[in-house]
Amino acid sequence: MAPEESDKKSFESVKKEHASILAAILAFIAGTLLTYLFLRRPSKPPEGAREVDEKLRALEKREGEVPGDVLGEEAARTMGPMVESAARSIESFCGWLEGVGEVSGLEVLAQLKKQVEGPLAGLERYFKGVERYEGIMSGVSIWIAKLEVKGGERMSEEEVRALAEDARRWALECRNLHYEWARMRWPPG
Numbered sequence: 001m002a003p004e005e006s007d008k009k010s011f012e013s014v015k016k017e018h019a020s021i022l023a024a025i026l027a028f029i030a031g032t033l034l035t036y037l038f039l040r041r042p043s044k045p046p047e048g049a050r051e052v053d054e055k056l057r058a059l060e061k062r063e064g065e066v067p068g069d070v071l072g073e074e075a076a077r078t079m080g081p082m083v084e085s086a087a088r089s090i091e092s093f094c095g096w097l098e099g100v101g102e103v104s105g106l107e108v109l110a111q112l113k114k115q116v117e118g119p120l121a122g123l124e125r126y127f128k129g130v131e132r133y134e135g136i137m138s139g140v141s142i143w144i145a146k147l148e149v150k151g152g153e154r155m156s157e158e159e160v161r162a163l164a165e166d167a168r169r170w171a172l173e174c175r176n177l178h179y180e181w182a183r184m185r186w187p188p189g
Contacts, residue, residue, distance in 0.1 A: 006109030021115065048097070049122075052078055069188035079178035086119040090171040097164040108163065112147065116140055116167060130181050136170045 055078045060069050093115035097108070117140050120133075127133035142164055155163075 042188075043093055049082070052082060052126075063186075068186035069186075072182035072186035072188065075185065076178045076182040079181065080143070082123065082126075083174060083178045086123055087171045087174040089115050089119040089165055090174060094164050094167045094171065097160055097167065102154050103160065104152045105147045105155055106152050108155060108160075109144065109147035112140070112143060112163075116170065117144065119176070120170075127177050127181055129183065130177060132173050132180050136173050139166055139170060 049113055056075060059075055059078070062071060096111055096115070100107075120137060120140065123133070124137075143166065
């Protein structure tokens with residue numbers, strides 16, 4: 001075989017190898033994008049949001065007539081059931097994590113988005129800017145990013161335990177969101 005023919009064949013094999021690598025990368029990107037689009041859920045208002053909004057508007061009309069701490073207490077009680085519902089959903093996620101054995105990152109990601117991110121995202125219009133809420137959402141976002149990278153790879157027991165501990169903390173923090181929000185909105189004094 002002439003040297004030119006050998007170079008042609010090696011060039012063709014390199015070309016095929018690069019094409020297959022490129023195809024694999026494109027398939028991975030497409031799969032990741034489809035997974036993201038499939039698992040992404042638009043945030044919807046929490047159950048009872050309309051009634052809460054009406055009660056909050058009524059409280060706002062009373063500003064100046066009633067002390068801020070009284071308005072804050074009433075607002076916190078008004079928000080309580082929505083916040084409690086989100087906290088229970090997060091605790092349900094913790095229970096699910098404790099019950100799984102080996103689990104893929106995508107399975108956990110789907111449950112995390114459904115049971116944690118979804119209910120918390122529904123509260124955003126009320127709690128955006130509240131430090132406690134922003135901290136919870138930051139932690140959730142970090143785990144979502146980790147799990148998106150992990151993909152179908154199995155999670156270790158340590159990773160599952162760490163996520164369960166974080167989720168337990170998020171549930172506890174969530175239970176106090178409405179008090180922090182009410183103190184910010186209607187400071188005592």
